[in-house]
Amino acid sequence: MLRLILSASLTCLALTTSVIASDERPNIVLILADDLGYSDIASYGSEIETPHIDALADAGVRFTNYHTAASCAPTRSMLLTGVDSHRNGVPNIPEMLPQDQLAQDNYKGVLNRNVATVASILQSSGYHTYMTGKWHLGKEPDNLPYFRGFERTFAMGDSGADNWEKKPYIPIYKDAFWTADGKETDLPEDFYSSEFLIDTMIEFIDRNKGDDQPFFAYVPFQAVHIPVQAPQEFIDKYMGTYGRGWQVLREQRQQRIKELGIVAKDTEMVSMSTTGDWDSQDAETKKYQSKRMAVYAGMVDAMDHHIGRLIAYLKKTGQYDNTIFIFTSDNGSEPSGVDRVPSAINNAIMRRSQGYTAEYETLGLKGSMNSLGPSFASASASPLSFYKFYAGEGGMRVPLIISGKGISRDVDWQRSFSYVTDITPTILDLTGVSQPGQFFGGRHIEQMIGKSLVPLLNKATDNVYGASDTVGYELGGNKVLFQGNYKLVYNIGPVGDNQWYLYDIAKDPGETKDLAARETKRFQAMLNAYQRYAKDNNVRPIPEGYNQYRQIILNGLRTIAKDNILLFLLTIAVLVPFMLYARSHGRRRQ
Amino acid sequence: MTRALQILVFIPGLLFIINGLRFAVAPEPMLASLHMEMLDGLGRNSQIGDGGAFFLSMGLMTLLGLVTAKKAWFQAVGMMLILTAIFRILSWLLHGAALAPDLAIVEIVFAIVMLVASRKLARD
Numbered sequence: 001m002l003r004l005i006l007s008a009s010l011t012c013l014a015l016t017t018s019v020i021a022s023d024e025r026p027n028i029v030l031i032l033a034d035d036l037g038y039s040d041i042a043s044y045g046s047e048i049e050t051p052h053i054d055a056l057a058d059a060g061v062r063f064t065n066y067h068t069a070a071s072c073a074p075t076r077s078m079l080l081t082g083v084d085s086h087r088n089g090v091p092n093i094p095e096m097l098p099q100d101q102l103a104q105d106n107y108k109g110v111l112n113r114n115v116a117t118v119a120s121i122l123q124s125s126g127y128h129t130y131m132t133g134k135w136h137l138g139k140e141p142d143n144l145p146y147f148r149g150f151e152r153t154f155a156m157g158d159s160g161a162d163n164w165e166k167k168p169y170i171p172i173y174k175d176a177f178w179t180a181d182g183k184e185t186d187l188p189e190d191f192y193s194s195e196f197l198i199d200t201m202i203e204f205i206d207r208n209k210g211d212d213q214p215f216f217a218y219v220p221f222q223a224v225h226i227p228v229q230a231p232q233e234f235i236d237k238y239m240g241t242y243g244r245g246w247q248v249l250r251e252q253r254q255q256r257i258k259e260l261g262i263v264a265k266d267t268e269m270v271s272m273s274t275t276g277d278w279d280s281q282d283a284e285t286k287k288y289q290s291k292r293m294a295v296y297a298g299m300v301d302a303m304d305h306h307i308g309r310l311i312a313y314l315k316k317t318g319q320y321d322n323t324i325f326i327f328t329s330d331n332g333s334e335p336s337g338v339d340r341v342p343s344a345i346n347n348a349i350m351r352r353s354q355g356y357t358a359e360y361e362t363l364g365l366k367g368s369m370n371s372l373g374p375s376f377a378s379a380s381a382s383p384l385s386f387y388k389f390y391a392g393e394g395g396m397r398v399p400l401i402i403s404g405k406g407i408s409r410d411v412d413w414q415r416s417f418s419y420v421t422d423i424t425p426t427i428l429d430l431t432g433v434s435q436p437g438q439f440f441g442g443r444h445i446e447q448m449i450g451k452s453l454v455p456l457l458n459k460a461t462d463n464v465y466g467a468s469d470t471v472g473y474e475l476g477g478n479k480v481l482f483q484g485n486y487k488l489v490y491n492i493g494p495v496g497d498n499q500w501y502l503y504d505i506a507k508d509p510g511e512t513k514d515l516a517a518r519e520t521k522r523f524q525a526m527l528n529a530y531q532r533y534a535k536d537n538n539v540r541p542i543p544e545g546y547n548q549y550r551q552i553i554l555n556g557l558r559t560i561a562k563d564n565i566l567l568f569l570l571t572i573a574v575l576v577p578f579m580l581y582a583r584s585h586g587r588r589r590q
Numbered sequence: 591m592t593r594a595l596q597i598l599v600f601i602p603g604l605l606f607i608i609n610g611l612r613f614a615v616a617p618e619p620m621l622a623s624l625h626m627e628m629l630d631g632l633g634r635n636s637q638i639g640d641g642g643a644f645f646l647s648m649g650l651m652t653l654l655g656l657v658t659a660k661k662a663w664f665q666a667v668g669m670m671l672i673l674t675a676i677f678r679i680l681s682w683l684l685h686g687a688a689l690a691p692d693l694a695i696v697e698i699v700f701a702i703v704m705l706v707a708s709r710k711l712a713r714d
Contacts, residue, residue, distance in 0.1 A: 567616070
């Protein structure tokens, strides 16, 4: 009923605004890759062929200093609302939240009702709003994208899922949670994620084509999240490409990034402690690891191919010229998995428990579990330090391309700092839609902290953030404060060392030279600013000894065991009276 | 012999109780084990209400039979199981349902166990 009333009022509002608004308002296509590293597309230094994304980059504005959260759901929550993750309910993915944080109102790991999504705002302004792909902002009925501003949806609610079939990728999920327009659904027999998501998006757009309303299309791909899977023909393109290993790849990409002018020629980079020594690997390991990376490259390539199909459709139907594309990633490359060949026993356990194997021959195909591993993940993030989950640049700095109607490439690279909360204000600015005030849809809402990047696109300014502006960040105990060219950063274990560092990320994006000792005043001022950010945004401390991977397992076990423990206790409660009766009856008989 | 029969009766009784409680705690996998999808609205209400009561009642009656040694409890469970098997077959014969021989056989076997128990374990 509530939805009916809401829809009716939104429709009325939409009708009003569609009269006011002209059909010249641009369509927006927001494409979000999953776990794509900084140098994983060709225009950002990759050897992987991504001609369609590169064409957007060539025609548009390419950001070198765009930052996002280092994990998927916090990014998605900020991307779609412009509100800090500690205020929108998603400071971490729910799978990684410890119990004492989960008890806090702002730590539920699902998008709360105090925020308006960009889709809701655009929908109320007469836009069609479509979404196909990964949501991961809540699986409760009223938190599905269909009820958070999207008119048509085909969405996956978990942190990830198989790319070939409806199947969970880790045992903490009972099933892959797919919904179509708010109702649980199945997947077609010939499903491959990137292909299907684009097919469905084209279907959504095509159904309302020519009705004079512009559209907002949000395509959060599953690619290239675990399980890393790709069609055989895409894998075949990269077989033999990675035989020289992860260290060489990281260096090659660093070189290419310098040549492209993304970073300065004298940019240095660190070698991560988790990166193995390629030369000391045996032949079987080298063969296996290089195929893992080939599958990953194939998955990126396949995503690009299907983005190309969407672009071709928009061109064919005359909608391309009125469309603005935003392409980015939800965080840096994913290091999960180990850099060794899985044993036959491992494969047998995986097959029995999850229906997966990680055998060489079928790697990346249906029924195969594949990941990138920490060493190739570091190459994917070249020349940056760290990767997904961590607050190093490799976890937080990702490509951002804005291209299309009215946007021209006058500068080679846009180097000013930008942040994930800027995307919603930018979209609203591009579409001529005002940011809501304190209330939206009858609710008091959190104010956006992001800034529109349109002045950068228009060349009206060199920076949307002033030298004194600060942007705070916290995720699972990893902490950051950005100010001007500087970044104050703290990474927890097992890869981080629980120490604060200060870097000039404009000159030193590789985070190789700690300035904390040299610039003590700045260091202290930024530390104080971080503490203020944490207090103002109700950032909760992580428990002593917190480990994000262990927390996933604990939360998973809790989810799986919860029903069984309750069942066990209830069964005991039913049996006890019978046992007592039998015992007393037996005594009386004696 | 009596102890073995008591164990043979106790096991299905315990399973009935667990299955009955599963309708309350986690109905979806329970329904899936009966080849049913979870319905919405009143359909779900009936599935959980009727299914939970059916299994839990059978389990409780089985345990009551064991602790009171009264044959009526075993006979009631046996009757419910036999009727379930009969209705299964009728649903196949008359209403186009799929035949579920595995489920029907289990029910008939348990019904026989209950009827034997009503003769061997009862003291009334």
